[in-house]
Amino acid sequence: LAQEPKQSQLSEKTDKSDRRRSSLDRESRRAIGKQLQSLYDEVLQAPIPERFEELLKQLDEPGGKGSGA
Amino acid sequence: MAVSERLRADLIASIPNLRAFATSLIGAPDRADDLVQETLVKAWRHIDSFQEGTNLKAWLFTILRNEFYTQMRRGSREVGDVNGAYAARLATHPEQHGHLDLDDFRKAFTKLPAEQREALILVGASGFAYEEAAEICGVAVGTIKSRVSRGRVQLADMLSIHEPDTIGPDAIAASVLTARRS
Numbered sequence: 682l683a684q685e686p687k688q689s690q691l692s693e694k695t696d697k698s699d700r701r702r703s704s705l706d707r708e709s710r711r712a713i714g715k716q717l718q719s720l721y722d723e724v725l726q727a728p729i730p731e732r733f734e735e736l737l738k739q740l741d742e743p744g745g746k747g748s749g750a
Numbered sequence: 751m752a753v754s755e756r757l758r759a760d761l762i763a764s765i766p767n768l769r770a771f772a773t774s775l776i777g778a779p780d781r782a783d784d785l786v787q788e789t790l791v792k793a794w795r796h797i798d799s800f801q802e803g804t805n806l807k808a809w810l811f812t813i814l815r816n817e818f819y820t821q822m823r824r825g826s827r828e829v830g831d832v833n834g835a836y837a838a839r840l841a842t843h844p845e846q847h848g849h850l851d852l853d854d855f856r857k858a859f860t861k862l863p864a865e866q867r868e869a870l871i872l873v874g875a876s877g878f879a880y881e882e883a884a885e886i887c888g889v890a891v892g893t894i895k896s897r898v899s900r901g902r903v904q905l906a907d908m909l910s911i912h913e914p915d916t917i918g919p920d921a922i923a924a925s926v927l928t929a930r931r932s
Contacts, residue, residue, distance in 0.1 A: 705899075705903060705906055709902075709906050710902060712911060713874075713905050713911070714874055716852060716855040716859075717859075717871065718874070719855075720774070720856060720859065720875070721770045721774065721871060721875035721876065722770075724766070724769050724770040724773045724782075725766045725767060725769075726766070727769070729765050729766065730783060732787070733783075733786075733787070733790075736787055736790060736791075740790070740791070740794045
């Protein structure tokens, strides 16, 4: 049992091998972060399609889509 | 169903976030919306299992994610379709041609495995902490961290984003940026 590596040692190993490949500088990380946010915000800020209004109406109805299993 | 007014409003308010997350997993807008719709129906049905006061967004994201992977296993979703759908959307955003082009970024992003895409989006765009993202994905925090960093490195490789000491135009751009900051 004592020879079994502890979880912390295992994750340390993973971190180390990751660090080698993930040595992105701050500027690159920031550029990627900005693009990720843009990608997400594009949809986030888009108007909600009408189909969802319709869905909500159905969900509110007793015995509708939202009831039962 | 016994959905309180307050909770109903919160559910509706979370639709844009659900759509944004679904799009990062699927790409094709109509398919992403199908996934959101299925998520909302599930959430409504199982609303009793949600504890009011806890993180509704995280709860919904978990449902959406589970639904996505269940369907993927069933093979009812063509995940490879992500690329084409994004390309179609490309035409609707001709105004975005910045320093690092968003369309190029989108193309690179769609090439990442789903597990890296979701980790990057959860932590980098939808505002979840690493711990919350780990809970949503049902993995350890370290796994999320490593998926995020591997995803970043892959994106940087695909987009030729180099470290500042790399020789080339990027190095010059980086040094200009650094100089401007100081």
